[in-house]
Amino acid sequence: MSEVTILVADDDRGIRTVLDQALQRAGYAVRTTGQTRTLWSWIEGGEGDLVITDVVMPDENGLDLIPRVKELRPDLPVVVTSARNTLLTAVRATERGAFEYLPKPFDLQEVVEVVERGLAPAARGGAEEPAAGAPDEDEQMPLIGRSPAMQDVYRVLARLVGTELTVMINGESGTGKELVARALHDYGKRREGPFVAVNMAAIPRELIESELFGHEKGAFTGATHRQAGRFEQASGGTLFLDEIGDMPMEAQTRLLRVLQEGEYTTVGGRTPLKADSRIVAATHQDLGELVRAGRFREDLYYRLNVVPLRLPALRERIEDIPDLVRHFLNRCEREGLPRKSMAPEALESLRAHSWPGNVRELENLVRRLCALCSDDVIGASTIQSELADVESDRGDGASRQPAGAQSLADAVDAHLRAYFDAHGDGLPAAGVYDRVIREVERPLISLALETMGGNQLRTAKLLGLNRNTLRKKIRELDIEPGDATR
Structure with missing residues (x-):
């Protein structure tokens, strides 16, 4: 050979x-x-x-x-x-x-x-003919990021845009599931048709069937005229079913029939209508678990999950943060907000954040800074202060801990029980309260100073203390400058 x-x-x-x-x-x-x-x-x-x-x-x-x-x-x-x-x-x-x-x-x-x-x-049988009319190179990017995790997404999307396959997008809230659905539409064969998005979690359960399939006049109390459903509105285009895991069982049965037979009837209607739209579904839930719990039809799951596509959380692609920030800053400027840039150390602060709200949280932060920050160059102290405020607004941190993690109250309780058990009758006659408070305050203030880069004014704001009170506690607790960087 x-x-x-x-x-x-x-x-x-x-x-x-x-x-x-x-x-x-x-x-x-x-x-x-x-x-x-x-x-x-x-x-x-x-x-x-x-x-x-x-x-x-x-x-x-x-x-x-x-x-x-x-x-x-x-x-x-x-x-x-x-x-x-x-x-x-x-x-x-x-x-x-x-x-x-x-x-x-x-x-x-x-x-x-x-x-x-x-x-x-x-x-070696040759490739499918390219679709005509692809968007121009200088069009706004539908998705941002050059990380390996996003490259995997791009390659899957590139193979799917020329098909009619049903796609199931899975990812945490804020990862950009609708952006991916729009990319599948905008670069696909149905780009000239409508893109219709419907969020199952935002519609009252009793109205979902009417919302999806439409209804006839007189079909129910309040139905004063015929109403086209989302399937009819999306004819010739793409129907994006977001948060599909929140769809009630009765609507799941009707959706399954559409996927199996390619037709549906309106609520109160008798004449079957042809379904002519590509279906893209999305969820942040584990549909497999919902199936096992009897809350989602197994046959519908397999009909929707023809091509599964998982979107990475922002914490899984931290290297994309500079590109995302640049994109959001440019978008804000185009929308009329003041022009801003981000200092390198500020970007490092962003990389260190856990981003429970994912890309949506990052975009909201950038928009807020463009609107409210007086500095042309956004620095690290500003980022740290904003992120600290966000964490404070979220409330009790115990609700955000991973499964199986102790809450702060549980950890303190366990520590105090061990302390009392260890000392037994040898506990001091007085002063236990002050000793415990001191042991909690010292690491708390040291960590807060570290988070704020040693800036006492911002640390006082983070802790909700008067600046003079903070200085007094630093002296009383004998917190050295080096303690704030450990």
Whole structure:
């Protein structure tokens, strides 16, 4: 059998070298170039069994080469690599007929595995024709982030936009589930149709069927005229069913019939109507657990969960925070709010936050700072103060602890019980209250000072103390400056 040859085009000599070495170790012959025109001459000459090309090349965009390759040699797999790791890059690569999209920096073993899949006979039947009318490059990005977690999302989305498959998006509140649903619509075959979103948790249970399927005049008390439902409104487009786990059982039964038979009837109606919309569902709940608890139909679960897509929480992609902040600052400026920028140390403070509200919480914070902060450059102390206020507004921290964690009250109770048990009859005659309070106050004030970077004014505000009272306690508790940084 003749030797399999991989053609590699990248303007970075270092990347060409590591790909050359990795692919040769895997048993392939390799030809590398830093010019698209050289790559094209090899392809025209019938060379190569698979192509790996960068997007940004000095003489031609690698994505623009793909349609010509598909026309001349439709069975030649093209793998696209790019440091411009956005959803648009992934979608464009897929639309033009690329076999795979690999964001940089990539794992060399993953490259070898992609090459092996690309050379498999089943993978060489050509790609689906790209959809017409894709959004322009300079359009606002629907999703922001270059982290590995988001790259996985982009690659799945790029494969799904050209299909009609039902998608189930799972993720915590605030992770951007509706943005993903809109991306599936905006870059898909139904982009010219309507995008209709409905939140199951926001609709009274007795009105959900009417909301989804519509109703006829006189169908129930108050139905004074015919009302089109969301399925009818979404005809020819996409219907996004958010918080699907909150759908009552009776509505689940009707939705299952729509998915099975492709038609439905309005409340009080008799004539079946054709359902012509792509279904995208989303939830922050564990639907599998709801099925086991008898609160969600198992057959509907499998109908909706054709393609599951999990969105990462913001704490799982902290490296995306600078890009997200820049995006939100620019959006605020376009909306007429004062122009702001973020100091590097402020970004570090944002990275250290746990973000229980995810991207939505970050966006709200940035908007608030753009509107209320008087400084043109937002510093770390401002961020720390704002985050401290947010934590205070959330109330008792015990409600936010992970499952199985002790509340503060339980921890203190256990500590005091151990203290009293250990001392027994040897407890001091007086002063236990002051001793316990001192033991709690010292670490509390030290930690607050550390959180506020040693700034006593902001620490006093965080603790709800007068500044002079705080200074007095620092002296009484013998808190050294170094204690605030431990």
